[in-house]
Amino acid sequence: MNIIVCIKQVQDPDIPPRDFKVDEEKMQILPPANVSPVISTFDENAVEEAIALKEEHGGKVTVITVGSEDCKDSLKKCLAMGCDDAILLNDSCFENSDAFGIARILAATIKKVGEFDIILCGRLSSDWGFGTTGLALAEALGLPSVGQLQKITVEGTELVCERALEDGVEVVKVKTPCLLTVSNEINTPRLPSVKGILMASRKQLPIWKITDIDIDESKIGNSANTLELTKLYKPVFTGNCEFIEDESLEEAAKKLAMRLREDKII
Amino acid sequence: MSKDVLILAETTGDKLALVSSELSGIGRKLADDLGGDLVAIILGPEGTKELSKGLISLGVDKVVVGELDIFDGYTNSFYLQGIDAAVNEFSPHTFLVANTSIGRDIAPRIAFRHDASYAHDCTELSYEDGKLCAVRPIWGGSAISHVKSKTENLSIASLRAKALPMADIIEGREGDLVELNFSMESGETQMSFLEAKKVQSEGVRLEDAEIVVSGGRGLGGAENFSHLEELGKVLKAAVGASRAAVDAGWVPTQMQVGQTGKIVSPNLYIAVGISGAMQHMVGAGPSKNIVAINTDADAPIFQRARYGIVGDYKKIIPALTEKFEELLQN
Numbered sequence: 001m002n003i004i005v006c007i008k009q010v011q012d013p014d015i016p017p018r019d020f021k022v023d024e025e026k027m028q029i030l031p032p033a034n035v036s037p038v039i040s041t042f043d044e045n046a047v048e049e050a051i052a053l054k055e056e057h058g059g060k061v062t063v064i065t066v067g068s069e070d071c072k073d074s075l076k077k078c079l080a081m082g083c084d085d086a087i088l089l090n091d092s093c094f095e096n097s098d099a100f101g102i103a104r105i106l107a108a109t110i111k112k113v114g115e116f117d118i119i120l121c122g123r124l125s126s127d128w129g130f131g132t133t134g135l136a137l138a139e140a141l142g143l144p145s146v147g148q149l150q151k152i153t154v155e156g157t158e159l160v161c162e163r164a165l166e167d168g169v170e171v172v173k174v175k176t177p178c179l180l181t182v183s184n185e186i187n188t189p190r191l192p193s194v195k196g197i198l199m200a201s202r203k204q205l206p207i208w209k210i211t212d213i214d215i216d217e218s219k220i221g222n223s224a225n226t227l228e229l230t231k232l233y234k235p236v237f238t239g240n241c242e243f244i245e246d247e248s249l250e251e252a253a254k255k256l257a258m259r260l261r262e263d264k265i266i
Numbered sequence: 267m268s269k270d271v272l273i274l275a276e277t278t279g280d281k282l283a284l285v286s287s288e289l290s291g292i293g294r295k296l297a298d299d300l301g302g303d304l305v306a307i308i309l310g311p312e313g314t315k316e317l318s319k320g321l322i323s324l325g326v327d328k329v330v331v332g333e334l335d336i337f338d339g340y341t342n343s344f345y346l347q348g349i350d351a352a353v354n355e356f357s358p359h360t361f362l363v364a365n366t367s368i369g370r371d372i373a374p375r376i377a378f379r380h381d382a383s384y385a386h387d388c389t390e391l392s393y394e395d396g397k398l399c400a401v402r403p404i405w406g407g408s409a410i411s412h413v414k415s416k417t418e419n420l421s422i423a424s425l426r427a428k429a430l431p432m433a434d435i436i437e438g439r440e441g442d443l444v445e446l447n448f449s450m451e452s453g454e455t456q457m458s459f460l461e462a463k464k465v466q467s468e469g470v471r472l473e474d475a476e477i478v479v480s481g482g483r484g485l486g487g488a489e490n491f492s493h494l495e496e497l498g499k500v501l502k503a504a505v506g507a508s509r510a511a512v513d514a515g516w517v518p519t520q521m522q523v524g525q526t527g528k529i530v531s532p533n534l535y536i537a538v539g540i541s542g543a544m545q546h547m548v549g550a551g552p553s554k555n556i557v558a559i560n561t562d563a564d565a566p567i568f569q570r571a572r573y574g575i576v577g578d579y580k581k582i583i584p585a586l587t588e589k590f591e592e593l594l595q596n
Contacts, residue, residue, distance in 0.1 A: 013406060017544060017566055020408045029409060100378055124526070128404050130386045135374035144343055144456040147371040160460070164519060165367045166528065167471070168464040172341055175456045183526060185519045226383035231412035239569035241558070249577040250585035256557065256573055257589035265534050265555050266501065266590065
């Protein structure tokens, strides 16, 4: 079972709100000082699932990302977790591509990588959260897609996929090759082992440029984007919380109940 | 390209889903701005046609119905073909879906196929110079972005649940009903729908609840949710949870309130041991009154709360439950 995982490296989404800064003029999110970027949350679930499937059914896991040289760190982490190969797509003409542009770059890359059974992606990135790259990639490659999975079971050349819904589960059977997206319900990503980290540090990490893949340059980069950003800011919350206090917490609780009654909230 | 706005209506059981009403409301407004019609596509098994009257009363001018067995239960490949057929036939200016497990699964593929723009999880939509503009909270709600379509092709957006009001119902409003002009692509299908299993939550559904009691990491363990359940019983409230509590395996994922969970809009939201991370507040933010109980006075949840108590919930919740019980008996 050969699996390709597509990941995105993002600024750590779990930083405290006060460290989250926006340059409104330049319409940019400012990276916090001394916090390393991470693999986008659900993409890490995709990496874990790929490795778990490989461990059970054999095969190979290749992880791909499009981004700056820094993204090597996230790819190395994937190798340390247990992925076999990693490819970084890095070229100035890839910069500022939207999800559709990234999907085109990934599609061209995957065509060159060769045969695969499953492509795994996180269903939504932790940063700009368009939830589009994976599904657009399926469209670009003409593959069936099943989104938002909480469980994948292999049955020969078919996969039984459980989709996590708002109020339940939906079970769909799909033939390989296919593209699947996952989120946090599916697993808990492992920590890389010491041995894994050592092995990853010795692995070659190829960097592919636009000349390495077959792609129409006019369909990627900022000029190909179909949306423009017109404003970016931090929302402001007033914080008029009235703290209820009394002799004891039990008394404060009673006071709170009375207050909610007076306000006709209950 | 026409001046029409197309919406993807959704059903729950044999009824229209609430999101269909929210989509109709904004869809009507956008179609009026463009001077076009509001067209709704609805897919489902035999009998789905019966829902078209309801859509028309919500402001839809034309309902396109695809009544086929393959639409009984959602599979991406069949829905994609059905919806693509409607997009091709009606060539809308704008296509709106709800940010649901169906809407967000369909829209990116349709967008890529049609070289369309796609704004996901929008809380406001409007036009400027005939281009679709959207407000999208990003980074789990830590920042707000405004985007504008720059394509001459189709513009697509998905709408966040409860961000916009439902459409007014106009009884007796007239509209057209047309059948989806669609034939399945020949050849074997790569995908088949097996089953749907509802996870029955006891009592009130989170999304419908007037009162929600939610617990987070601060509860310290699965067993401690029983305190919240008791409070919930007294208040006839639904019980929810933060991502931390779900990730810890204390409660099932269907209880999660937040960006990747449910969006709730109760009259009262009681957050217990929840710090108030942005991604949680995306889900709890539409609540009218938030009460926060937390040991950390600096927790961001208090910035969003109307009332707060700083302290150990194990002392507060039982007293609160008892007092509510007493008050509600009178």
